[in-house]
Every structure is written in structure tokens, then in C-alpha cells.
Amino acid sequence: MAQNYRIYINDKAIIITESAPENTADSDQIVTQQFDFAKTYYEVLNSAKHTFFIVTDDAKAFLKKVIKSVPLIEAAGGLVKNKKGEFLFIYRNDKWDLPKGKLEKGETVRMGAVREVEEECGIAVDKSGAKICKTYHAYVIKGQVVIKKSHWYKMRYKGKGKLVPQLEEGITEARWFDKKDTAEILKNTFPSIVEVMIVTKLITNSQEPLLG
Numbered sequence: 001m002a003q004n005y006r007i008y009i010n011d012k013a014i015i016i017t018e019s020a021p022e023n024t025a026d027s028d029q030i031v032t033q034q035f036d037f038a039k040t041y042y043e044v045l046n047s048a049k050h051t052f053f054i055v056t057d058d059a060k061a062f063l064k065k066v067i068k069s070v071p072l073i074e075a076a077g078g079l080v081k082n083k084k085g086e087f088l089f090i091y092r093n094d095k096w097d098l099p100k101g102k103l104e105k106g107e108t109v110r111m112g113a114v115r116e117v118e119e120e121c122g123i124a125v126d127k128s129g130a131k132i133c134k135t136y137h138a139y140v141i142k143g144q145v146v147i148k149k150s151h152w153y154k155m156r157y158k159g160k161g162k163l164v165p166q167l168e169e170g171i172t173e174a175r176w177f178d179k180k181d182t183a184e185i186l187k188n189t190f191p192s193i194v195e196v197m198i199v200t201k202l203i204t205n206s207q208e209p210l211l212g
Contacts, residue, residue: 003017004018006135008137012045012049014030014052028049035054035066037070066147072146074151075100076100076103076112077099078125078154080121081155085178087177088121088176090121090165091172092171092172095189096184097193101116101120117155121165125156125157128153129153131154136149137150182202
């Protein structure tokens with residue numbers, strides 16, 4: 001099976017793939033020869049197109065090459081489900097998001113994911129389950145293009161405690177959503193969050209053209 005990986009830049013995506021799709025009307029193909037990710041970042045950012053393909057014989061190896069070319073930030077978070085079957089989302093910096101954050105020195109990825117959920121939402125996670133996926137997005141810190149690699153886990157919460165958003169992290173709301181109400185999230189969220197929602201079957205690929 002052909003491998004493919006996505007690196008998000010705002011609402012755009014660079015898709016590293018071993019087989020380019022046929023329908024690419026709103027996309028462009030990036031040449032791999034003399035590839036410079038930092039330069040490509042700004043080209044994608046300033047383009048009118050939203051999807052970009054890098055076609056290569058070994059997508060995983062190419063992704064590793066890209067990650068080694070710029071600073072990497074490791075982060076982790078979770079999709080929490082409660083006893084009612086509802087899912088926990090946060091509203092941060094004017095967008096719906098999932099709780100996550102940078103790993104601290106000495107902690108494992110899973111430990112960091114649980115800690116971030118508990119800090120950002122004010123609850124104690126009862127169970128950290130299977131790993132969902134990893135997502136990648138690029139942005140600029142102090143003039144330097146970086147890639148954030150986020151590890152996502154399924155989590156369970158059995159309590160009835162009140163959610164307490166971590167205001168100092170720009171989180172103004174933490175709310176439980178029923179699966180049928182996720183349309184509100186899709187109107188104002190990040191592509192990486194949509195990817196997590198698709199992998200966990202909260203939504204289908206058809207609801208989000210970018211990830212189809």
C-alpha cells in the first residue's frame with residue numbers, strides 16, 4: 001500500500017505521497033530535486049492553491065529528510081471520550097482544537113499527552129488508550145521555520161467534574177460534543193484536527209475535501 005504523509009501550513013497541506021491522485025484541480029506538484037523545505041514553506045504560504053503534492057518512491061524516507069532539515073518540536077494530546085459518548089474539544093485562539101502541548105524534559109509521549117489534557121481542561125484522565133496518529137504542521141518561530149510533530153491518543157473520562165479551561169494558554173472554553181454536533185467544529189478548526197477526527201471516525205473523508 002502506498003504511503004502518504006501530510007505537513008500542514010495554516011489551512012494548506014503538503015502531501016508526501018508515492019502515488020499522486022488524478023483529481024488535483026486546486027493543487028500543485030512540488031519538485032523534489034534540490035528541495036528546500038524552508039523555501040517551500042513560504043511558497044506554499046503565499047500560494048493561492050491549498051494542496052501540494054510531493055511524489056516520491058519512498059514517502060517515509062522523504063518525510064524523515066524534511067524533518068531533519070528544520071527544528072522539530074514534539075507535542076502530544078488526546079481525544080477524550082466521556083461516559084455519555086461525547087468528545088472533548090477546546091476553543092483556543094479563536095479556533096476549535098484538541099488539548100495538546102509540548103513535551104517536557106524527561107516525560108514520555110503518553111505522559112505528556114495526559115498531562116496536557118489535564119492541565120488544559122481541568123480534569124483527571126481515567127484511561128489513556130490506543131495511539132490515534134501523528135500529525136505534522138509547520139510554522140515560524142523567531143524567523144525560523146519549524147515543524148511540530150503531534151502524537152494523539154484516545155482517552156477516557158468517567159467523572160462528572162466541571163471543565164476548567166486553562167486561560168493562560170489562550171483557552172477560553174472546553175466543551176463536550178456529541179458526534180452528531182461536530183459540524184460546528186469543522187466550520188472553524190485546523191486541518192490536523194480534522195485528520196484526527198477522520199482517523200477516529202468522528203467524521204468521514206467526504207466531509208473534508210482536503211483529506212479525501
